[in-house]
Amino acid sequence: MTKLSVIIPTYNEDSYIEDALKSVAFADQIIVVDSFSTDTTKAKALAAGCTVLERKFDNFSSQKNYAIAAATGDWVLFIDADERVTEKLKFEIQQTINAPKHAGYKIKFPHFYMNRFLYHKVDKVVRLVKNDGIVFQGDVHEKLLVKGSIGQLQNFMIHYTYKGLFHFLQKKDSYAWFQANTAFQKRKKVTFFHLAFKPFYRFFSSYILKRGFLDGVPGLAVAAVNAYGVFSRYAKLLLLQKGLK
Numbered sequence: 001m002t003k004l005s006v007i008i009p010t011y012n013e014d015s016y017i018e019d020a021l022k023s024v025a026f027a028d029q030i031i032v033v034d035s036f037s038t039d040t041t042k043a044k045a046l047a048a049g050c051t052v053l054e055r056k057f058d059n060f061s062s063q064k065n066y067a068i069a070a071a072t073g074d075w076v077l078f079i080d081a082d083e084r085v086t087e088k089l090k091f092e093i094q095q096t097i098n099a100p101k102h103a104g105y106k107i108k109f110p111h112f113y114m115n116r117f118l119y120h121k122v123d124k125v126v127r128l129v130k131n132d133g134i135v136f137q138g139d140v141h142e143k144l145l146v147k148g149s150i151g152q153l154q155n156f157m158i159h160y161t162y163k164g165l166f167h168f169l170q171k172k173d174s175y176a177w178f179q180a181n182t183a184f185q186k187r188k189k190v191t192f193f194h195l196a197f198k199p200f201y202r203f204f205s206s207y208i209l210k211r212g213f214l215d216g217v218p219g220l221a222v223a224a225v226n227a228y229g230v231f232s233r234y235a236k237l238l239l240l241q242k243g244l245k
Contacts, residue, residue, distance in 0.1 A: 002097045003028040005073030005131065009063050011035040013081035014044060016160070021048045023085040026094070027077065033067040041081075059178070061136035071131055075100075078127045078144075083109075084158040092155050093128060103148025104129040109159045111222060117158075118215040118222065126150060127157070139178045172229035180236035190241065194234040203227035 006027040008020060011034065021044075024030060032045040035057035045052050055066050064078065075097045079085065085093070089107070096105060105128040111118045126144050136142045203223050206212045212219035 002075065003073040004075050004077060004093070004097060005029040005031060005071035006077045006079060007031045007033065007064060007067045007071065008079055008081060009033050009035070009060070009067070010037060010041050010045070010081050011057065012037045012039045012041060014039040014041045016081040017041050017044050018048070019084060020079060020081045021045065021050065023083075023090075024077070024079065026090055027073070029071065029073055031067045031070055033063055035063070059139040059142075061138055061142040064136045064142070068131075068134060068136075074131055076129055076131050076134065078129075079157070080159075082160045084160075086155060086158060089153065089155040089157060092153050096128070096153065100130070102151035103132070104134075104144070104146040104150045106150060106152040107157045108153070108155075109157050112158070112160045116215075116218060118212070118218055122156075124152065128153065139182050141175070141179075168225050169228070172225060173232055176229060176232040176236050179233045180240055183233075183237050184240040188237065190234050190238045195231060195238075198234070199227040199231040202230045 004027045006024045006029070008017075008024075008030065010017060010032055013020075014037070017032075021030060030048070030050040031053060032042075032050045033053045033055060034042050034045070036054055042052055042054070051070060053067055053070060055063060057063060068076065077085075077093065104126050106124045107127045109123040109125060111123070126146065129144060129146050130148065133147050135145050137145060203226065206226050207220065207223035212223045215222075
């Protein structure tokens, strides 16, 4: 029988972790890689019978790669603490890994914001992969490198994306610093194009091209904050270049 390992990176997720663990209880192994949480996240994971690894956080790729080394399953599923595997997705995962056509699979994630799922704001991310030389690269919005072709599952993963507007903006700022530092190390230069056109295009893409307007006010809010996130990235890069940070 094909075995499945689940990897969940955490930091202070005690309000989310229990439901996340329940949703993947069908897995043969659950690994929680924790960045030394100061709440009850670790205790709840241990109580659920998970393998808990602790590692000081430096970037997302290193954190997940550390956990991959401990994965014993034939396949690995990556989820975050604010994500849930539905019953339909669970059965699709089980059927897929027992008769795979690809080495990895993308899963669809509709965003959850202002108490509703935004089905016109859907990410498709490689999360289910064969455990064969897999590795993450990149500090933020990390990319999972897989040996072989990539397919796509049909059922959605529930993702409670943002806890509120403040959390949404805080998350964007956190990612922006990672991206700015990466760009700074590559000696990329900031221009008016980066500060003006790229944020505008992100808004246009999110709200018009991807039909975010069909999601009403939440769709407008998400498009606006996404545009802010792009602007914030390049503004922070400019601060780094001028030695102001």
